[in-house]
Amino acid sequence: MDDTLIVSGADPADRLNAAAADSVGAQDIPALLNALGRRARKAARRLATATAAEKEAGLMAMARRIRLRADAILAANREDLAAARARGQTPAFLDRLTLDPARLEEIAKAVESIAALPDPVGRVLAAFERPNGLLIERVATPLGVVGVIFESRPNVTADAGALCLKAGNAAILRTGSESFRTSMAIAEAMGEGLEEVGLPADGIRLVPTRDRAAVGAMLAGLDGNIDVIVPRGGKSLVARVQEEARVPVFAHLEGICHVFVHAKADLAMAERIVLNAKMRRTGICGSAETLLVDRACAGTHLKPLVMMLLDAGCAVRGDATAQTVDARVSPATEEDWRTEYLDAIISVRVVDGLSAAIDHIETYSSHHTESIVTDDDEAAERFLAEVDSAIVLHNASTQFADGGEFGFGAEIGIATGRMHARGPVGVEQLTSFKYRIRGSGQTRP
Amino acid sequence: MDDTLIVSGADPADRLNAAAADSVGAQDIPALLNALGRRARKAARRLATATAAEKEAGLMAMARRIRLRADAILAANREDLAAARARGQTPAFLDRLTLDPARLEEIAKAVESIAALPDPVGRVLAAFERPNGLLIERVATPLGVVGVIFESRPNVTADAGALCLKAGNAAILRTGSESFRTSMAIAEAMGEGLEEVGLPADGIRLVPTRDRAAVGAMLAGLDGNIDVIVPRGGKSLVARVQEEARVPVFAHLEGICHVFVHAKADLAMAERIVLNAKMRRTGICGSAETLLVDRACAGTHLKPLVMMLLDAGCAVRGDATAQTVDARVSPATEEDWRTEYLDAIISVRVVDGLSAAIDHIETYSSHHTESIVTDDDEAAERFLAEVDSAIVLHNASTQFADGGEFGFGAEIGIATGRMHARGPVGVEQLTSFKYRIRGSGQTRP
Numbered sequence: 067m068d069d070t071l072i073v074s075g076a077d078p079a080d081r082l083n084a085a086a087a088d089s090v091g092a093q094d095i096p097a098l099l100n101a102l103g104r105r106a107r108k109a110a111r112r113l114a115t116a117t118a119a120e121k122e123a124g125l126m127a128m129a130r131r132i133r134l135r136a137d138a139i140l141a142a143n144r145e146d147l148a149a150a151r152a153r154g155q156t157p158a159f160l161d162r163l164t165l166d167p168a169r170l171e172e173i174a175k176a177v178e179s180i181a182a183l184p185d186p187v188g189r190v191l192a193a194f195e196r197p198n199g200l201l202i203e204r205v206a207t208p209l210g211v212v213g214v215i216f217e218s219r220p221n222v223t224a225d226a227g228a229l230c231l232k233a234g235n236a237a238i239l240r241t242g243s244e245s246f247r248t249s250m251a252i253a254e255a256m257g258e259g260l261e262e263v264g265l266p267a268d269g270i271r272l273v274p275t276r277d278r279a280a281v282g283a284m285l286a287g288l289d290g291n292i293d294v295i296v297p298r299g300g301k302s303l304v305a306r307v308q309e310e311a312r313v314p315v316f317a318h319l320e321g322i323c324h325v326f327v328h329a330k331a332d333l334a335m336a337e338r339i340v341l342n343a344k345m346r347r348t349g350i351c352g353s354a355e356t357l358l359v360d361r362a363c364a365g366t367h368l369k370p371l372v373m374m375l376l377d378a379g380c381a382v383r384g385d386a387t388a389q390t391v392d393a394r395v396s397p398a399t400e401e402d403w404r405t406e407y408l409d410a411i412i413s414v415r416v417v418d419g420l421s422a423a424i425d426h427i428e429t430y431s432s433h434h435t436e437s438i439v440t441d442d443d444e445a446a447e448r449f450l451a452e453v454d455s456a457i458v459l460h461n462a463s464t465q466f467a468d469g470g471e472f473g474f475g476a477e478i479g480i481a482t483g484r485m486h487a488r489g490p491v492g493v494e495q496l497t498s499f500k501y502r503i504r505g506s507g508q509t510r511p
Numbered sequence: 512m513d514d515t516l517i518v519s520g521a522d523p524a525d526r527l528n529a530a531a532a533d534s535v536g537a538q539d540i541p542a543l544l545n546a547l548g549r550r551a552r553k554a555a556r557r558l559a560t561a562t563a564a565e566k567e568a569g570l571m572a573m574a575r576r577i578r579l580r581a582d583a584i585l586a587a588n589r590e591d592l593a594a595a596r597a598r599g600q601t602p603a604f605l606d607r608l609t610l611d612p613a614r615l616e617e618i619a620k621a622v623e624s625i626a627a628l629p630d631p632v633g634r635v636l637a638a639f640e641r642p643n644g645l646l647i648e649r650v651a652t653p654l655g656v657v658g659v660i661f662e663s664r665p666n667v668t669a670d671a672g673a674l675c676l677k678a679g680n681a682a683i684l685r686t687g688s689e690s691f692r693t694s695m696a697i698a699e700a701m702g703e704g705l706e707e708v709g710l711p712a713d714g715i716r717l718v719p720t721r722d723r724a725a726v727g728a729m730l731a732g733l734d735g736n737i738d739v740i741v742p743r744g745g746k747s748l749v750a751r752v753q754e755e756a757r758v759p760v761f762a763h764l765e766g767i768c769h770v771f772v773h774a775k776a777d778l779a780m781a782e783r784i785v786l787n788a789k790m791r792r793t794g795i796c797g798s799a800e801t802l803l804v805d806r807a808c809a810g811t812h813l814k815p816l817v818m819m820l821l822d823a824g825c826a827v828r829g830d831a832t833a834q835t836v837d838a839r840v841s842p843a844t845e846e847d848w849r850t851e852y853l854d855a856i857i858s859v860r861v862v863d864g865l866s867a868a869i870d871h872i873e874t875y876s877s878h879h880t881e882s883i884v885t886d887d888d889e890a891a892e893r894f895l896a897e898v899d900s901a902i903v904l905h906n907a908s909t910q911f912a913d914g915g916e917f918g919f920g921a922e923i924g925i926a927t928g929r930m931h932a933r934g935p936v937g938v939e940q941l942t943s944f945k946y947r948i949r950g951s952g953q954t955r956p
Binding site for chain 2 (some may be wrong): 111114115142177194196200202207209210226293294312314332338339341342343346446450451452454455456457458459460461462463465466468471472473484485486488489498499500501502504505506507508509510
């Protein structure tokens with residue numbers, strides 16, 4: 067625990083003190099956070115009526131300020147890296163934490179690409195005239211204040227803040243402690259960008275303390291001043307957020323994604339899709355963890371699929387039938403069907419047709435993303451209708467489970483809940499709506 | 512507390528025992544409720560793929576069964592009434608509890624009108640083709656299992672159950688104890704209607720106990736088998752649900768609705784709208800509680816508006832200026848601006864223009880419904896944009912805040928939260944969505 071305010075320079079310190087001005091002191095984390103919440107709510111009210119042009123200008127200014135402050139951001143990053151190295155972090159962790167001029171430019175460009183997205187606020191989602199002449203519109207509005215809790219990834223600071231802002235929301239960002247200095251320097255730059263165009267810097271604030279109590283305060287909802295929490299990180303972070311949050315959460319705990327190779331699957335297509343779904347990147351939530359093969363085509367399809375995976379360096383854990391294919395197939399236990407490997411491992415089961423495949427998925431899936439490979443459109447339609455997951459695909463890789471691949475421009479994460487946002491959470495999903503009614507003196511009889 | 516299972520006849524008892532079959536005993540309320548939740552989840556899975564025709568047939572069968580069981584329902588109602596009378600309930604309460612053949616026919620007709628609504632499930636909410644040829648659709652799906660907790664209103668049993676079912680959801684209904692026998696008889700009839708068309712009777716279940724512990728179990732989420740809770744009742748019920756629920760809630764705590772009479776308001780229109788907004792029905796959530804009058808037109812508009820309200824039998828609590836109008840105007844305290852009277856009482860304040868009106872509303876409103884009366888379209892547009900309430904109106908009465916008036920056919924309630932549903936919650940708002948993607952072998956590069 068580290069309950070002091072850590073800042074990355076004199077100027078930021080002033081800004082942080084300002085942010086915490088009405089708190090009772092830096093030691094008092096809930097009070098500090100609640101003050102942050104009140105300021106975010108006030109900023110959100112201003113941002114809710116910001117024009118598309120204002121928001122776009124603000125985001126472009128942020129990107130510019132990130133570039134202008136490159137030296138300070140990279141210096142802060144070197145401090146973070148040195149500390150992480152001293153704590154003995156793994157090379158993979160250090161690599162994710164590392165910024166260089168090229169990676170920082172990517173961050174600035176990502177903010178610009180969010181600036182260029184269509185404004186999701188003000189869209190007329192429905193419009194109808196009532197017999198009494200009332201004109202009713204359902205119109206998109208911001209959600210309010212979004213709390214984002216993430217692990218030590220410097221780029222998330224910019225991505226998440228920019229996405230929230232594009233949708234007219236204020237963002238309260240909580241970074242993992244290892245990237246605290248880097249994230250703070252980036253958040254500072256973003257706040258400056260907002261101020262440059264006359265928008266409130268409180269619209270994007272990084273929680274100015276590493277104290278873990280800050281997370282608890284956010285999960286408690288900051289006295290009504292956080293409307294939704296988005297966790298970005300590993301399973302333990304998401305599990306804690308889902309367990310403790312007193313406000314709505316957009317998240318997925320895990321992605322136990324399935325590919326079902328149906329009796330009528332083209333083998334070559336099935337091979338391409340299975341290989342891609344499992345092996346393109348094994349560490350993302352949309353990667354496949356279980357392959358289901360229809361018993362009706364197991365005779366022709368099972369062995370080529372399993373051998374292909376083994377040859378690609380994937381460990382295979384199979385049911386009794388799958389184990390007969392090759393000695394390298396180890397037995398799958400009940401636990402395997404429930405496991406998100408996030409690694410070059412796959413579980414393989416032979417199932418008795420479409421219904422059994424759907425039953426398996428409904429039993430073990432995390433309701434994230436599932437795919438059927440088949441040339442039988444009727445089977446495909448049944449799969450698409452009956453599988454209750456955020457994303458269901460026919461003849462395509464589960465690795466398309468990504469906001470960018472959906473054309474959303476960017477995503478803050480993928481949600482598997484059924485409320486409000488489901489699937490990739492882009493700027494549209496970061497909005498709410500209200501009803502706008504225009505009358506000419508109508509009263510209700 | 513009453514921890515025995517109360518049933519309205521031998522047949523229902525069998526059914527209830529069946530519902531509780533896998534519980535560890537009627538005394539164990541959480542186990543009973545969790546069993547109900549598991550059965551509801553199973554039913555929800557079947558209902559999610561029910562066709563529009565199946566659901567319509569099921570609802571029509573429910574209406575028929577309600578009529579067929581009229582004698583049993585009315586007999587159960589007489590028992591409820593006798594018990595309520597013995598407990599000394601007020602005439603108004605007894606009236607709300609009372610069913611007669613005409614009121615029961617209204618209930619059956621309401622179910623039929625819900626049957627006739629368009630199916631909200633399967634609607635394609637968005638569709639787009641990606642450059643790689645993937646066809647992506649966002650398609651409406653049921654939410655899952657809806658828990659409805661309501662007070663002793665027999666009609667809500669049928670309304671809420673039918674609305675949930677129309678959207679492909681299973682419903683777990685918890686009635687106030689005073690209408691328990693009546694609600695149970697109605698729920699039985701509805702379950703029979705479902706079975707008649709081959710849909711699971713577990714799709715609509717009344718919690719088969721009056722034990723208040725059942726509410727706690729529902730608020731805890733029934734082991735993941737309740738997706739959303741809808742409370743229908745007074746402020747204390749809603750407050751408890753909002754405070755304790757571990758699942759999302761669609762609700763409004765109160766409706767502190769405002770009418771703002773702007774400088775450019777037509778006086779005659781303002782009078783009609785204010786009178787209707789306050790006095791048409793004072794006990795509904797969309798009734799106005801505060802009248803704001805622009806100082807710029809107070810000289811001409813304030814006195815007629817206040818006198819009209821007083822003459823209509825409305826008590827007026829005003830600020831200093833409003834008190835000068837008539838001796839019957841009593842002083843409004845700070846508390847008045849925060850009070851939902853649900854009665855023939857209104858608070859009146861003179862404000863310095865549009866910005867001050869918006870500030871007052873943003874400070875005191877419950878974000879339910881607010882209206883501006885003005886001939887100035889620019890002022891109206893600013894009001895509609897800046898007031899952050901579920902429903903904002905221009906030149907119309909706040910009493911239009913009702914799903915029926917929106918053309919939604921029926922509503923299960925009005926929500927003031929920003930997540931998922933906002934404003935009237937009709938069958939569309941009782942759905943979620945998923946992404947359905949059709950490919951031709953695409954893999955992600």
